[in-house]
Amino acid sequence: MITTARQIISAALKAASEIDHAITPAKSNQALAVLDGQTQQHPRETNGSLLLSQAETARALNCSRWTVRNLVLDGALKPISLRGLKRFRRGDILKLAEQGAA
Secondary structure, three states, X not given: OOHHXXXXXXXXXXXXHHHOOOOOHHHHHHHHHHHOOOOOOOXXXXXXXXXXXXXXXXXXXXXXXXXXXXXXXXXXXXXXXXXXXXXXXXXXXXXXXXXXXX
């Protein structure tokens, strides 16, 4: 990311933190670290739930939602149905991340 854009975002975070006290310096630093590519989200860090949505699964595997859909169609990842919603088990996602799809 170019420096000027980072400076603009940094200034915006600082201004927002003065208005909204929920935006702490730690959260601002974390956001800037993500922009700088210094952090990578791991499947265990997506949220605290046991089941993940298709979008959360895609973020955890660092792929698109279409790739998650294709993994389901290929049988590499099996969703469960929760009142009509497709959800993916955290353990299945971790296993897939470690072993890869055939």
